[in-house]
Amino acid sequence: MHIKKLSAWSCLVTIVWCVSSCKQAPPDTVSQEEASKPNIIFILADDLGYGDVGFNGGEKINTPVLDQLAGEGIVFTRHYAGSAVCGPSRASLVTGRHTGHSTVRGNPRWTKSGKPVDISKDENTVAKELKKAGYRTGVVGKWALAENLDEAKPNKQGFDYFYGFNRHGPAHHYYPEKIWENDNHLVLEGNVMMDKIGQYSQDLFTQKALDFIDRESKSPFFLYLAYTIPHYELTIPEEQKAEYYKKDWPLRKMKMGHYRNDENGHVTYASMVTRMDKDIGLILSKLEELGIEENTLVVFTSDNGHEYDNVKDEFFNSNGIYRGKKRDLYEGGIRMPFVAKWPAKIAPGTKTDHASAFWDFLPTVCDILGTSPSASTDGISYLPALTGQKQPQHKYLYWEFNEKRGPVQALMQGDWKLVHFVGEKYELYNLQDDPGESNDLYTVDHPEALKLKKLLASARTEHPEFPLVKRAKSKD
Numbered sequence: 001m002h003i004k005k006l007s008a009w010s011c012l013v014t015i016v017w018c019v020s021s022c023k024q025a026p027p028d029t030v031s032q033e034e035a036s037k038p039n040i041i042f043i044l045a046d047d048l049g050y051g052d053v054g055f056n057g058g059e060k061i062n063t064p065v066l067d068q069l070a071g072e073g074i075v076f077t078r079h080y081a082g083s084a085v086c087g088p089s090r091a092s093l094v095t096g097r098h099t100g101h102s103t104v105r106g107n108p109r110w111t112k113s114g115k116p117v118d119i120s121k122d123e124n125t126v127a128k129e130l131k132k133a134g135y136r137t138g139v140v141g142k143w144a145l146a147e148n149l150d151e152a153k154p155n156k157q158g159f160d161y162f163y164g165f166n167r168h169g170p171a172h173h174y175y176p177e178k179i180w181e182n183d184n185h186l187v188l189e190g191n192v193m194m195d196k197i198g199q200y201s202q203d204l205f206t207q208k209a210l211d212f213i214d215r216e217s218k219s220p221f222f223l224y225l226a227y228t229i230p231h232y233e234l235t236i237p238e239e240q241k242a243e244y245y246k247k248d249w250p251l252r253k254m255k256m257g258h259y260r261n262d263e264n265g266h267v268t269y270a271s272m273v274t275r276m277d278k279d280i281g282l283i284l285s286k287l288e289e290l291g292i293e294e295n296t297l298v299v300f301t302s303d304n305g306h307e308y309d310n311v312k313d314e315f316f317n318s319n320g321i322y323r324g325k326k327r328d329l330y331e332g333g334i335r336m337p338f339v340a341k342w343p344a345k346i347a348p349g350t351k352t353d354h355a356s357a358f359w360d361f362l363p364t365v366c367d368i369l370g371t372s373p374s375a376s377t378d379g380i381s382y383l384p385a386l387t388g389q390k391q392p393q394h395k396y397l398y399w400e401f402n403e404k405r406g407p408v409q410a411l412m413q414g415d416w417k418l419v420h421f422v423g424e425k426y427e428l429y430n431l432q433d434d435p436g437e438s439n440d441l442y443t444v445d446h447p448e449a450l451k452l453k454k455l456l457a458s459a460r461t462e463h464p465e466f467p468l469v470k471r472a473k474s475k476d
Contacts, residue, residue, distance in 0.1 A: 037133065037134070037135070037220035037369070038220070038295045038296060038297050038342065038344070038345075038368065039217075039220055039221050039222070039223075039287075039292060039295065039296040039297070040130070040135075040221075040222045040223070040296070040297045040299075040365065040368075041213075041222075041223045041225060041283065041296060041297070041298045041299070042093075042222075042223070042224050042225065042299045042361070043225045043227070043280060043283070043298070043299065043300045043301075044090075044093075044141075044224070044225070044226045044227065044300075044301060044302065044303055045227055045229060045230070045276060045300070045301070045302040045303070045337075046086060046142060046171075046226070046227060046228045046229060046230065046231035046302070046303055047086075047230055047231045047232075047302070047303070047304065047305070047306055047307045047308070047326055048229075048230060048273065048302035048306060048337065049302070049305055049306030049309065049316075049318030049319050049320070049325070049332070049337075050305070050318070050319055050320045050322060050331075050332065050335050050336060050337050051316070051317045051318050051319055051320030051321075051322075052230075052273055052306060052316060052318050052337070053066050053067070053273075053337045054066065054067040055067045055069075055070035055071075055075055055337070055339060056075075056320055056337050057320060058316070058317070058318075058320075059317075060270060060315070060316050060317075061269075061270045061273045061274060061316060062243070062270075062274050062277070063273065063274065063277045064277065065277045065278065065280050065281040065284065066277055066280065066300060066337075066339060069280075069284070069298070069300065069339050069341050070339045070349075071348065071349055072341050072343070072348045072349070073298075073339055073340050073341030073342065073346050073348060073350075074339070074340050074341075074346050074347070074350045074351065074352060074385075074386060075338065075339050075350070075351045075352075076338040076339075076340075076351075076352055076354065076356060076382075076385070077351060077352070077353050078335065078353050078354065078355040078356070079301060079335070079336050079337075079338035079356050079357070080334050080335055080336065080355070080356070080357040080358070080397060080399075081301075081302070081303055081304045081305075081334045081335075081336050081357070081358055082098065082099065082102075082303075082357065082358035082359060082399075083099055083105075083304060083334070083399060083401060084304050084305060084326060084327050084328055084329055084333040084334055084399070084401050085106070085107050085304055085326065085327060085401070085403070086107070086142070086144060086168070086231075086303045086304060087104055087106065087107040087108065087144055087145065087168065088102060088104050088105050088106055088107070089303045089304050089358060090142075090143075090144060090145055090226070090303060091103065091104035091119055091145055092357075092358040092359045093126075093303075093358040093359075093361055094119075094125045094126050094127070094145070094157070094224075094362070095119060095123050095124065095125055095126075095359075095362065095377075096124070096126070096359050096360075096361070096362030096363060096373060096375075096377030096378065096379045097359055097377060097378050098357070098359045098378045098397070098398050098399065099398070099399055099400045099401070099460075100378075100398050100400060100459045100460030100461065101378060101460065101461055103117060103118075103119050103120060103123065103463075104117055104118065104119055104145065105117075105400065105402070105463060105465075105466035106401075106402055106403065106466055107168065107403070108147045108167075108168055110402060110403050110471055111465040111466065112464065112465050112466070112467060112469075113465060115465075116147035116148060117465050117466075118145055118146055118147055118148050118150070118151070118152035119145055119152045119157065120151060120152070121151035121152075121156060121157075123157075123375070124362075124373065124374050124375035125157045125158045125362075126158075126222075126361060126362045126365050127139075127154075127157060127158030127159045127222065127224075128157065128158035128374070129158075129362065129365060129366055129369070129371070129373065129374060130158070130222045130365065130369075131158050131160075132371075132374075133220075133369045133371070134219070134220065135219075135220045135221055135222050136160050136161075136216040136219055136220070136221040136222070137158055137159045137160050137161070137221070137222045137224075138159060138160060138161035138162070138163075138212045138216070138221070138222070138223050138224070139154045139159050139161070139162050139163075139164065139223075139224040139225075139226065140161075140162075140163045140164055140205050140208045140209045140212065140223065140224070140225050140226070141163075141164045141165070141205045141224075141225055141226035141227050141228060142164055142165050142171045142226045142227070142228050143162065143164055143165060143166055143226065144165060144166070144167065144168045144171055145157075145166075146166040146167065147166075147167050147168070149166055149167075153166055153183070154166075155182055155183060159224075161182065161212060162180060162181070162182055163179070163180065163181045163182075163204075163205070163208040164179065164180060164205065164226065165179070165180065165228075166180055171228050171231070172231070172232065172233060172258070172259060173193045173201075173233060173260065174196070174200055174201045174202065174228070174233065174235050174236075175191050175192065175193050175195075175196050175197060175198050175199070175200065175201070175235075175260075176188060176191060176193060176201055177191045177192070177193050179201070179204070193260070194260060196235055196260050200236070200237060201228065202227065202228070202229060202236075202272075202275060202276070202279065205225070205227060205228075206279040206282060206283070209223060209225050209283060210282065210283065210286050213283070213286050213287070213290070214286070214290070217290045217292055222365075225283070227276055227279075229272045229273065229275065229276040230269055230272045230273050230276070230306075230308065231307070232259045232261065232307065232308075233258075233259035233260050233261050234254060234259070234261045234262055234265060234268045234269055234272065234308070235260060235261060235262045235268065236262070236268055236271050236272050236275060240271050240275055241264075241267050241268065241271045243271065243274065244266070244267040244270045244271050244274075245267055247267075249266045249267065249315075250266070250315075251263075251264060251265075251266070252264070252265035252266050252315070253265065254268070265308070266315060266316075269308050269316070270316070280300065283298075284298065293343060294343045294344050295342075295343075295344050296342070297340065297341075297342040297345075297368070298340065298341045298342070299338070299339075299340045299361075300337070300338070300339050300340070301336045301337060301338045301339075302336045302337055303336075304326050304333060304334065304336075305318075305319060305324065305325045305326045305327075305328065305332050305333040305334065305335075305336075306318035306319060306325050306326060306332075307325060307326040309325065311323075311324070311325055311332070319331075319332030320332075321435055321436050322335055322435065322436060322437070323436050323437040323438065324437075327401070327403060327405050328405070329399050329401055329408050329409070329410035329419055330419070330437050331431070331435065331436075331437060334399060334410075338356075340386055342386065345386065345387050346386055346387060346388075347388055350388065352385045352391075354382060354385040354391050354393075355393070355394060355397060355412065356382045356385065356394075357379070357394075357397050359377060359378045359379040360379035360380055360381065360382050361379070362377055362379060363377050363379040363380055363381045364379070364381045364382050364383050364386075366381070367381035367383040368383055378398075380392050380393075380394060393414075394413075395413070395455075396411055396412060396413040396452075396455050396459070397411070397412045397413075398410070398411050398412075398456075398459040398460070399411075400460060400466075400468065402466060402468060402469075402471055403471060404471060406422070406468075406470070406471065407421075407422040407423075407468040407469060407470065407471075408420065408421050408422065409422065409456060409459075409460075409468070411452050411455055411456045411459060412431075413451070413452060413455065415430050415431045415432035415433075416428070416429070416430060416431070416448045416452060417429045417430075417431055417437070417452075418442075418448075418449060418452035418453065418456060420453075420456060422468050422469075423470075425442075426442045426449065426453070427440045427442050428440060428441045428442035428446060428448060428449045428452070429441065
């Protein structure tokens with residue numbers, strides 16, 4: 001009897017073990033499935049010009065890490081920001097909508113009412129798409145899309161983790177006294193913003209990004225690393241300026257006010273960009289250390305054109321051969337440095353002149369995932385261009401801008417670009433023949449002007465807070 005009971009118990013244990021085992025996918029199957037999903041790291045600089053990096057011909061500022069990244073990946077020579085300023089540009093990046101359709105079409109105080117507009121809880125975002133696909137998602141740095149500290153906060157927009165600035169204003173300072181980590185507004189003990197004392201935000205962002213990669217490296221992850229360098233204020237610890245103090249550069253003396261600028265502008269600006277370059281090197285080294293470099297897509301670009309360099313007396317040639325800077329819809333304000341590396345998919349040392357824009361990122365991610373966007377976008381995937389395949393082209397690219405230099409619209413189709421200063425004039429450029437936009441070809445009966453004006457008339461929908469009318473001056 002005892003033997004029979006023992007035998008029955010053994011059978012029961014065996015059955016339970018078998019059932020339990022059958023519920024689990026074979027380890028090899030799980031790892032293969034996970035391995036098919038690449039990690040994605042999108043690194044965004046703030047106010048970095050097209051010509052500020054070595055791989056685009058910059059000569060004064062050292063960017064060896066980014067230059068190596070370009071040698072190991074692909075450079076897009078015609079990649080465009082979502083806008084000529086950061087708020088609408090970042091909204092375009094995460095929602096896949098250009099400024100003719102986006103909820104956020106200007107920086108916070110440039111609305112008709114003077115009250116900030118954020119993206120809504122119902123909008124689709126690239127993080128929401130990735131969450132559906134099983135990714136862990138994080139944003140570190142400048143979010144700047146939740147001025148109202150409500151439904152637009154990153155943790156309500158598809159991000160599992162957030163560390164940084166919800167609003168624009170605090171992101172102007174590199175020694176902040178408070179910073180957000182998820183829904184907690186943390187006090188940074190010892191930081192005195194006005195005196196530039198304490199922990200440098202660039203250090204904090206890089207460390208939090210490294211921690212996120214460490215923590216999430218066993219599953220597919222998406223990290224949106226939105227650095228604030230080299231946006232004003234211009235400041236960096238003195239010991240990190242040694243490389244450029246050795247240069248015999250003229251002094252551009254900076255003023256101290258809202259922005260707690262260091263005095264030596266040229267040295268500080270260059271040191272900040274090189275510092276960011278070194279920190280990107282730490283991110284890339286972490287991928288190698290963890291053995292996940294091969295299947296990680298790393299993208300680097302900037303949110304809009306530079307602000308620092310004086311286009312009437314250029315020192316760094318931050319906009320390269322292009323006209324204009326931040327707040328312009330000429331090429332210098334919206335054409336961005338762009339490099340991507342993905343060893344498993346991207347051929348090293350390649351370039352493309354495919355015209356792409358921030359609103360293409362969300363559909364590109366969906367293309368990588370083998371899905372379609374959950375809501376309509378203005379973008380098309382640039383995955384084919386990344387991987388050397390035949391690339392579909394945009395019917396047109398569109399921007400609008402309505403701060404003190406506006407209202408202004410721009411529409412590009414192929415090599416032709418129409419710039420419209422609302423209520424004033426049109427300008428027409430052929431970017432193939434005239435990349436610097438110095439030869440205005442507009443006439444009322446020019447065939448390309450007629451075609452682009454027709455497209456311009458249907459490129460946008462009305463927004464009550466962003467009518468194309470002159471705005472009062474703001475401090476954004």
